[in-house]
Amino acid sequence: MKTxxxxxxxRLARIAITDTEAAQFTQEIDDILQYVxxxxxxxxxxxxxxxxxxxxxxxRADVVTTEPEQYTDTLLQAMPxxxxxxxxxPKILKQDD
Amino acid sequence: xxxxTIASLQDAYRTGATTPTxxxxxxxxxxxxxxxxxxxxxxxxxxxxxxxxxATAALAAQGEAAPALTGIxxxxxxxxxxxxxxxxAASKILEHYTGSFDATxxxxxxxxxxxxxxxxxxxxxxxxxxxxxxxxxxxKNPVDPRRVPGGSSGGSAxxxxxxxxxxxxxxxxxxxxxxxxxYCGVVGFKPTYGAVSRSGLLAMGSSLDQAGPVTHxxxxxALVHEVISGHDPLDMTTITDRTYPPVAAKEHYRxxxxxxxxxxxxxxxxxxxxxxxxxxxxxxxxxxxxxxLPLFAKGLAAYYIVMPAExxxxxxxxxxxxxxxxATGETLLEVYERSRAEGFGAxxxxxxxxxxxxxxxxxxxxxxxxxxxxxxxxxxxLATVFQSVDIIATPTAPTPAFAxxxxxxxxxxxxxxxxxxPVNLTGVPALSTPMGTVTRxxxxxxxxxxxxxxxxxxxxxxxxxxxxxxxxxxQAAA
Numbered sequence: 356m357k358t359x360x361x362x363x364x365x366r367l368a369r370i371a372i373t374d375t376e377a378a379q380f381t382q383e384i385d386d387i388l389q390y391v392x393x394x395x396x397x398x399x400x401x402x403x404x405x406x407x408x409x410x411x412x413x414x415r416a417d418v419v420t421t422e423p424e425q426y427t428d429t430l431l432q433a434m435p436x437x438x439x440x441x442x443x444x445p446k447i448l449k450q451d452d
Numbered sequence: 453x454x455x456x457t458i459a460s461l462q463d464a465y466r467t468g469a470t471t472p473t474x475x476x477x478x479x480x481x482x483x484x485x486x487x488x489x490x491x492x493x494x495x496x497x498x499x500x501x502x503x504x505x506x507a508t509a510a511l512a513a514q515g516e517a518a519p520a521l522t523g524i525x526x527x528x529x530x531x532x533x534x535x536x537x538x539x540x541a542a543s544k545i546l547e548h549y550t551g552s553f554d555a556t557x558x559x560x561x562x563x564x565x566x567x568x569x570x571x572x573x574x575x576x577x578x579x580x581x582x583x584x585x586x587x588x589x590x591x592k593n594p595v596d597p598r599r600v601p602g603g604s605s606g607g608s609a610x611x612x613x614x615x616x617x618x619x620x621x622x623x624x625x626x627x628x629x630x631x632x633x634x635y636c637g638v639v640g641f642k643p644t645y646g647a648v649s650r651s652g653l654l655a656m657g658s659s660l661d662q663a664g665p666v667t668h669x670x671x672x673x674a675l676v677h678e679v680i681s682g683h684d685p686l687d688m689t690t691i692t693d694r695t696y697p698p699v700a701a702k703e704h705y706r707x708x709x710x711x712x713x714x715x716x717x718x719x720x721x722x723x724x725x726x727x728x729x730x731x732x733x734x735x736x737x738x739x740x741x742x743x744x745l746p747l748f749a750k751g752l753a754a755y756y757i758v759m760p761a762e763x764x765x766x767x768x769x770x771x772x773x774x775x776x777x778x779a780t781g782e783t784l785l786e787v788y789e790r791s792r793a794e795g796f797g798a799x800x801x802x803x804x805x806x807x808x809x810x811x812x813x814x815x816x817x818x819x820x821x822x823x824x825x826x827x828x829x830x831x832x833x834l835a836t837v838f839q840s841v842d843i844i845a846t847p848t849a850p851t852p853a854f855a856x857x858x859x860x861x862x863x864x865x866x867x868x869x870x871x872x873x874p875v876n877l878t879g880v881p882a883l884s885t886p887m888g889t890v891t892r893x894x895x896x897x898x899x900x901x902x903x904x905x906x907x908x909x910x911x912x913x914x915x916x917x918x919x920x921x922x923x924x925x926x927q928a929a930a
Contacts, residue, residue, distance in 0.1 A: 361805060368764060368808045369771070370801055371789035384806055386863055393753040394822040403825035407659075408879055409695055410646055413688040429552040435778035444773055447784050 472523025476504030522565030545795025555652020573607030602632030627872025634900025645879035649684035670917035696908030708841035764807025848900035
């Protein structure tokens with residue numbers, strides 16, 4: 356792994372990292388990957404069906420379970436920037452003047 | 453203030469020796485006096501005395517008919533949602549976040565009459581084994597403040613060990629209840645996956661996370677688990693009594709010991725305590741036998757793939773827009789990148805990046821796919837072993853509590869989880885109880901023994917734990 360690869364991962368994960376951080380993470384992630392790659396030998400090449408336990412893909416009925424507006428004010432208050440009942444976000448694209 | 457158990461408080465309430473209001477007042481004073489040194493609590497709630505007064509009134513009115521935890525002080529790890537209280541997961545990105553609803557376990561604790569005292573410190577988003585990753589400073593081990601309390605539920609374990617509360621709720625993704633309980637000399641329990649609702653817990657690894665109690669006695673842990681467990685329509689992974697075949701308590705247990713995992717990397721004094729503990733179990737009439745679990749020690753490699761993968765997707769929600777701390781930026785992308793850069797600490801970033809890598813196209817099969825295959829093989833191995841033994845015993849952690857800064861390398865820190873992560877990967881329950889001490893720098897440091905039972909065997913663990921450990925508490929008090 357190179358620092359460029361780590362910078363790419365950081366962009367995918369939406370985290371700005373400095374060159375110093377990238378250098379440190381590159382070394383550490385390399386070490387961790389080397390360690391965890393042991394699973395490849397342990398799992399072998401035979402197909403193993405991943406198990407998920409006995410309870411999975413359980414769905415509830417698609418019905419409204421809360422009162423209208425029950426949480427609206429609470430959730431709006433948690434937002435860093437609002438405009439009335441809307442969440443305010445910056446532009447998606449930079450504007451060229 | 454003595455280190456009260458739930459049972460001793462309930463006796464005192466029954467005889468009128470004290471009241472929930474008096475106990476809550478003492479609790480607040482105890483925290484005020486000692487927690488500036490320990491830093492177990494990130495918040496103490498304003499409502500403590502109001503809750504305690506209500507409990508005092510409920511006991512006066514209802515007596516024995518009052519709910520199970522009436523007037524019992526309980527602390528909550530800071531990744532458990534409480535409506536109207538600050539919930540930070542010890543992260544800067546949630547420094548000013550207020551819970552918008554009660555987690556199901558909080559609803560259940562309130563209904564049971566518990567007096568909720570405050571939120572406890574932890575490693576940021578439960579990532580770490582020492583609380584050194586808290587954005588708000590580490591918690592110190594009450595047994596030896598030069599040492600870590602363990603983690604990630606280090607604040608919960610320290611809050612109980614320092615005598616502030618008889619119960620603190622923690623969460624356990626790879627050992628985060630059991631390891632700090634071991635380091636602080638208290639009892640910690642990780643339930644069968646699905647026994648306790650995860651609704652309202654700030655998710656770390658959704659296929660691994662469970663909430664459970666830290667207490668002084670196994671009987672107390674059993675009582676709290678009884679209150680907070682149960683099927684929940686808000687968490688579709690919760691189980692019922694019928695999900696797994698019944699796992700009965702027995703007069704004498706056949707206890708398996710995977711000796712192959714004790715040979716490397718375990719402190720010789722911890723091994724000596726463990727051997728002495730096995731002798732006590734044999735003397736008590738249990739049958740201790742050697743077993744082989746060759747995949748057990750491989751769990752750590754699978755865990756450090758599955759967990760970061762789940763972390764990277766679970767923590768994508770912290771975008772700085774809908775809640776949490778927002779950094780300034782010209783575009784939406786800049787706000788995302790800067791909010792997460794400023795809001796997350798190094799360990800959280802490291803795990804998100806690692807998780808992003810193992811899930812990316814081209815690497816998914818080699819890492820995540822293989823880790824899930826290992827997990828399936830581990831479940832099979834465990835099921836086979838549980839055909840011949842009732843319980844598996846290991847030390848909880850390979851060492852006693854280490855000094856601050858002693859595990860600077862992430863991989864070395866991860867090795868502390870060697871005995872605990874296989875339990876989360878396979879979803880079985882496990883209990884940690886104190887197992888004697890080892891002396892380091894003239895301080896007697898606690899060690900812990902871990903019992904593991906088959907899926908649904910939570911009560912079997914409480915049965916063995918009560919018989920093997922709780923009587924030592926009454927001896928110590930006598």
